[in-house]
Amino acid sequence: MKAFILAEHQDAARELCAGARSMADEVVCVSIGDLELPLGVADKVLHITLPEGAVFDDAADTVVAALDASGDRVVLVEPTRRMKVIAGKLAAHFEASVITNVLSFDGAVATSLYFGGVGIQAQNPCGDISFYTVGQGVFADAEASGSNEIEDVAWIEPQVPLKLVSVHSIEKTGADLNKSDVIVAAGRGFCEESDLDMARTLCDKIGGALGCTRPLTEGLDWLPKETYIGVSGLMLSPKVYVAAGVSGQMQHMVGCNRAGTLFAINKDKNAPVFKQCDFGLVGDIKDVLPALAAAL
CATH class of the missing domain: 3.40.50.620 (HUPs)
Structure with missing residues (x-):
């Protein structure tokens, strides 16, 4: 074969x-x-x-x-x-x-x-x-x-070829998450775009790359589309995955459920993500992330 x-x-x-x-x-x-x-x-x-x-x-x-x-x-x-x-x-x-x-x-x-x-x-x-x-x-x-x-x-000309009209490059502003061993994923728990700086600071502390759930790319345009993790986005298997403000809906979790170790931070103790993570911390990301970054 x-x-x-x-x-x-x-x-x-x-x-x-x-x-x-x-x-x-x-x-x-x-x-x-x-x-x-x-x-x-x-x-x-x-x-x-x-x-x-x-x-x-x-x-x-x-x-x-x-x-x-x-x-x-x-x-x-x-x-x-x-x-x-x-x-x-x-x-x-x-x-x-x-x-x-x-x-x-x-x-x-x-x-x-x-x-x-x-x-x-x-x-x-x-x-x-x-x-x-x-x-x-x-x-x-x-x-x-x-x-x-x-x-x-040898090239074979297709019976119904596509016509190339124009080409332009799309600037990619995010890291290559496929090559990242450590990923911090921001979810809808981030209420303002400026709050993402807390996630970026954590990334700097642990050598991670910033990813997100679908609403932060296609709904709010806070982050590049190449950083969206989920069933119609990236399917990743990093060594460490930190889900911050992520509820844990299956559409997102299928993109990260092969992570080596999965950490979750959410203020809702009943969030589905806590049933799928290895370590969970119940708390508001505005309190947890700065404290975590300071400790690191």
């Missing part, structure tokens, strides 16, 4: 290749555009060069051709927006389904969340090709290996 890896980022490619090593005889990583893979992570690297003016999503037709020639296959996908589009196109071509947000594997059976994280289900794909989107941390303990033999793949 072959395992194909679709990833946009080096760290994700390394981890998925490492995990695939235990699932298949050959690991093949697909590199689209300017992705440069770390050394020794796959047996083969299929490099797809994007023609000038081409859109990343249109590489799906070229990937289909690469997968068509193989027998039994498993495809592990980094769950970025663009890779999700490509995975969907591939699955449609092969008349298969994509099992999303996988938390763990037992052979071919994948365990994942559903209904916004309120339930867990185990699924076994049918057919000779399987598609999974797999987030950070699932294969954290696996070791990658391989010769990284590079093969250039």
